[in-house]
Amino acid sequence: MQTLLTPxxxxxxxxxxxxxxxxxxxxxxxxxxxxxxxxxxxxxxxxGKDPGTVGKxxxxxxxxxxxSLLVGKLINQNYPNINVVYTRDxxxxxxxxxxxxxxxKNKADLFISIHANAIIGRxxxxxxxxxxMGLKKADRNLEVVQQENSVITLEDDYTTKYQGFDPNxxxxxxxxxxxxxxxxxxxxxxxxxxxxxxxTKLKRHSRGVKQGALVVLILSSMPRVLIEVGYMSNKKEExxxxxxxxxxxxxxxxxxxxxxxxxxxxxxxxxxxxxxxIKKEPTTSSTETYFKIQVLTSSLNPEVNKNWNxxxxxxxxxxxxxxxxxxxxxxxxxxxxCTELKKIKKxxxxxxxxxxxxxxxxxxxxxxxxLQNRTTT
Numbered sequence: 552m553q554t555l556l557t558p559x560x561x562x563x564x565x566x567x568x569x570x571x572x573x574x575x576x577x578x579x580x581x582x583x584x585x586x587x588x589x590x591x592x593x594x595x596x597x598x599g600k601d602p603g604t605v606g607k608x609x610x611x612x613x614x615x616x617x618x619s620l621l622v623g624k625l626i627n628q629n630y631p632n633i634n635v636v637y638t639r640d641x642x643x644x645x646x647x648x649x650x651x652x653x654x655x656k657n658k659a660d661l662f663i664s665i666h667a668n669a670i671i672g673r674x675x676x677x678x679x680x681x682x683x684m685g686l687k688k689a690d691r692n693l694e695v696v697q698q699e700n701s702v703i704t705l706e707d708d709y710t711t712k713y714q715g716f717d718p719n720x721x722x723x724x725x726x727x728x729x730x731x732x733x734x735x736x737x738x739x740x741x742x743x744x745x746x747x748x749x750x751t752k753l754k755r756h757s758r759g760v761k762q763g764a765l766v767v768l769i770l771s772s773m774p775r776v777l778i779e780v781g782y783m784s785n786k787k788e789e790x791x792x793x794x795x796x797x798x799x800x801x802x803x804x805x806x807x808x809x810x811x812x813x814x815x816x817x818x819x820x821x822x823x824x825x826x827x828x829i830k831k832e833p834t835t836s837s838t839e840t841y842f843k844i845q846v847l848t849s850s851l852n853p854e855v856n857k858n859w860n861x862x863x864x865x866x867x868x869x870x871x872x873x874x875x876x877x878x879x880x881x882x883x884x885x886x887x888x889c890t891e892l893k894k895i896k897k898x899x900x901x902x903x904x905x906x907x908x909x910x911x912x913x914x915x916x917x918x919x920x921x922l923q924n925r926t927t928t
Contacts, residue, residue: 588813590634591626592659595619596666596777599644604669606783609793611667612642618780619665621802626809654773661741661812662775663805667792669784677785678756679749681742682777683735737774741812743851745778747874748804751848752901755781778805807901811847814898815859840908840921842888843867843878846899853877869912876912878905885919 595616597603603611616639623635636657638650654662670676742760750757780801783789791797843865853859853868853875865881879895882888888904895902906918 588633588660588816590636590657590659591661591663591809592636592638592654592657593619593623594638594650594654594662594664596664598639598642601644604667604783606669606789606793607786608789609783611669611783614667614783614792614798615665615780616640616642618798618802618805621799622663622665622805622809625802625806629806629810630813654775659773661809662773663809664775664777665805666777666779668779668782670782671784674784674786677782677788678758679746679781680758680761680779681745682761682779683738683742684762684775737812737816738776740815740851741774741808742776743849744808744811744815744847745776745805747847747849747851748808749801751874752804752807753800810898810900814846840883840906840918840925842880842882842885842915842918843905843907843912844880844888844892844895844899844902845876845878845905845912846895846902847877848874849877851875867907869907871912876905878907878912883922885915885922 595612595618597610597612598616599612601612603615605611619637620640623637626633626635634657636653636659638653639645650664668680739760746757746760749755781788781792783792792801848871853866859866859868859877863879865879867878867881869876869878880888880891882891892902892904904915906913906915906921908918908921
């Protein structure tokens with residue numbers, strides 16, 4: 552689990568805020584050639600003398616380290632040009648302040664902190680949740696936030712380093728509102744992709760995207776999330792978290808979210824240099840039938856981030872219940888859409904072909920049969 556910050560730390564917050572302003576100003580001066588996700592910092596929670604959550608079978612610090620290394624390995628294998636940096640790659644203690652420093656010094660484009668959760672006396676609670684920096688819903692998540700922030704008391708000379716911060720106090724939360732920045736939307740985007748992967752691919756119980764004033768997120772200046780991969784206080788879930796199968800599945804889900812997020816914010820792939828067509832919301836009045844490639848399912852309304860419309864060719868989002876099905880490309884020739892799918896899978900490993908009829912997604916084979924019938928009549 553991870554770390555919220557009294558008026559006594561006002562000076563350090565203002566100092567961090569000013570530093571963040573300097574950092575953001577530097578980022579805004581980047582030229583077009585510097586655009587894109589180049590560096591990701593992966594932060595396995597706790598370590599060394601700080602075990603984190605103590606389960607009946609294992610320590611949190613060991614579980615999240617293994618998952619973190621698996622995530623980094625997947626990114627390195629599939630994106631060799633991306634710089635993957637770990638705040639720790641072995642069992643050692645790293646101060647929260649230093650974890651944020653590592654991300655800032657390496658000019659990270661994304662910060663992923665990985666943790667496991669626990670609630671004493673509630674062995675029935677299970678599921679995943681992903682935190683972004685924020686105060687609007689922080690009061691609901693106070694217990695988790697205070698538990699994560701309390702680890703700073705294990706750091707040497709923490710009262711000086713954090714200038715009087717009391718991890719059990721909520722008086723300074725108002726100051727955190729000053730720390731909100733233009734990376735918040737992207738943080739929420741990535742967090743939503745992570746939770747969607749957990750829920751749709753692994754069928755895990757997703758407790759959703761939450762907000763909290765976590766020290767390790769406050770002191771970092773880029774899009775950043777803290778992922779709680781499950782509850783070690785739940786017997787069944789702890790067994791899953793410590794298993795090789797569970798750790799690999801969790802790492803795969805975080806990686807897929809990363810790959811989708813990278814495509815979402817990158818504008819430098821050869822594919823996106825093609826002519827783009829901005830699609831309106833599908834309507835049932837259309838009688839057109841065609842093929843699309845579905846690249847992901849997300850609870851995030853694509854209108855929140857216009858990048859899909861501006862960067863992807865023939866982007867359309869189809870709402871299904873609480874979720875949106877993101878699709879790209881448009882073809883009436885099945886062989887052509889199959890060829891395009893091979894290219895798209897390099898960016899979206901789980902992409903697949905769907906059909907569209909009357910503004911509604913249908914099975915690809917059904918669309919294929921209908922199009923064949925039209926050509927023969």
